Amino acid sequence: MSNEKSQIVDTKALYVNPDRGVATLNYSQAYFTDIYSLINSDGFKHIVKLYLDSRNPDNDDDAFDNASVDEFVDVLKKIMVDDDSAYGTYDPKDILASVEELYSYYRSLLRVSVINYNDNKIVGNEFRTIDTQFNDLVRKVYRIVEEKLQGFENRTYRQVNAATNATMLVQQHNWRIPEGYQELKDIDFINTVMLRPPMMMHTKSNKREGVFSAVQQNPVARFHGERGKWYCYPAKIGESLAFIYFNVDYLVNGIALSNLFQLASPEEVEGAKPDEIVLFGLEKTEGMVSHYFHDEANDIWVGEVPYTDKTTYFGYMKKMCLTVHNLHQIYAGKLPIHGSMVKIRFTNGKEKNVVFFGDSGAGKSESIEALQELADDKIVSMETIFDDMGSFTLTSGEPGIYAQGTETGAFVRLDDLSSAVAFNNMDRGVYLNPELSNARVIIPADTYENVVKPHHIDMWLYANNYSDEVGIHRFDTKDEAEKVFIAGKRKALGTTDEVGMSTTFFANPFGPVQEEEKTRPIIEKTFSKLFDQGIYVGEIYTHLGNDKSKDALSESARELLDVLMNQ
Known part of the structure; x- marks a missing residue:
């Protein structure tokens, strides 16, 4: 798969970064309730293009994988309405193999849907149902195509998370923003999270290095993140309030936080000043390593973690949050x-x-x-x-x-868990790089x-x-x-x-x-x-x-x- 920036899909309704294995679906911008509007959508074409670009034509015997995006989608639409002209020069077995691979490719991403609570409070209250219905729709499209191509109905059905692994309800808050922190004003706060565990997630790094050090300039001065490209997880770390801002490419880390730190309520965020702020995924940091800054005038500890492949390991997210919290504790005499x-x-x-x-x-x-x-x-x-x-x-x-x-929650090495503890918590866990050494699971x-x-x-x-x-x-x-x-x-x-x-x-x-x-x-x-x-x-x-x-x-x-x- 190409790692070029051009591979990133970035529209109002859909964001996909194949290199980081993450995707967000903004339901406030586009939401589908029937199979035909879904399969005719630009978002579906974007996913098909990413899948086809990931294939290697020189080593791929499946001719259907060499079709254009429009041709690929047109064939699937014809299959759904029983139009025999769909097959043309393609073998149904090849088409089925491509559909299976497309489905697996999409589900290999961490897919998180987003609903903005400020846009529609009624919809916001039903965000879990909305996400479940979309998962049902994607699963339905896949099964219709699959069963038509194989020529018979399945006898075993697996209710996998076809569309999303998780969903976030987000909103704006009027928090007590000190002078110099205005760039953070438009970033959405996470209101509620629904996970679909067990979740198997992957990062490009699986080990933490080094010790965090102090800098003399507030990292917030270098923050220029956009709404929709950054989110804030307002965490209660012990008795302190931490605003954890993360770049959308660190979605694995941001979602995993919900199994580790208590999510602060809107009432706890509105009008509040945080004790700590973490900026996770800054493009420009000093020496491209992690730092922290003590804003003594506002009594805020600010942590920064650079945008690198190395810092995708969840240990960086957790330990930076705990470092600024611990520094806050030490200054409080604890x-x-x-x-x-x-x-x-x-x-x-x-x-x-x-x-x-x-x-x-x-x-x-x-x-x-x-x-x-x-x-x-x-x-x-x-x-x-x-x-x-x-x-x-x-x-x-x-x-x-x-x-x-x-x-x-607990961020634990899989090797350290007894089989009883591991299996008793398996259905609630967020698993990180389970196939590698130092594999981890985050469990409540x-x-x-x-x-x-x-x-x-x-x-x-x-x-x-x-x-x-x-x-x-x-x-x-x-x-x-x-x-x-x-x-x-x-x-x-x-x-x-x-x-x-x-x-x-x-x-x-x-x-x-x-x-x-x-x-x-x-x-x-x-x-x-x-x-x-x-x-x-x-x-x-x-x-x-x-x-x-x-x-x-x-x-x-x-x-x-x-x-x-x-x-």
């Missing part, structure tokens, strides 16, 4: 935690909140999985409070210290209300994936614990561009690394509070840097289970 927190209820009546801490690949989620598999008959429930990033808040009174989460994990609720802490464990020891170890002193947590040692597993032993300040390259001087006093106060209150602070030896069999991790999980149930 401590960002790179880790996972679970609330475990045991059959003996005990309930424990455990936080697993460490950088990517240290074994946080694997430790939780090992514990769950080992103690399945001893656990009543295991609830995820946060999966990747949370924060600790110190209070002058009770409880002294508490934890909160950021995400309502908890309600927003529970994620941001203050949770007490019973145990905080550093995920140590490099030591030869087995089990868990409780630190005797604050200084001993603080030294290990701040060093952030781990053996990299290839989920980023790092290999071998590495150290990251406080195991968190998403905020604390950028603001080490401001973070250290918060760390000091946090450990003092934890040890004053007698909260268990230790480490769990995961061995994942050396032992992929997870046998040693199972032994460590067994010791952890004993401590949790009996102490």
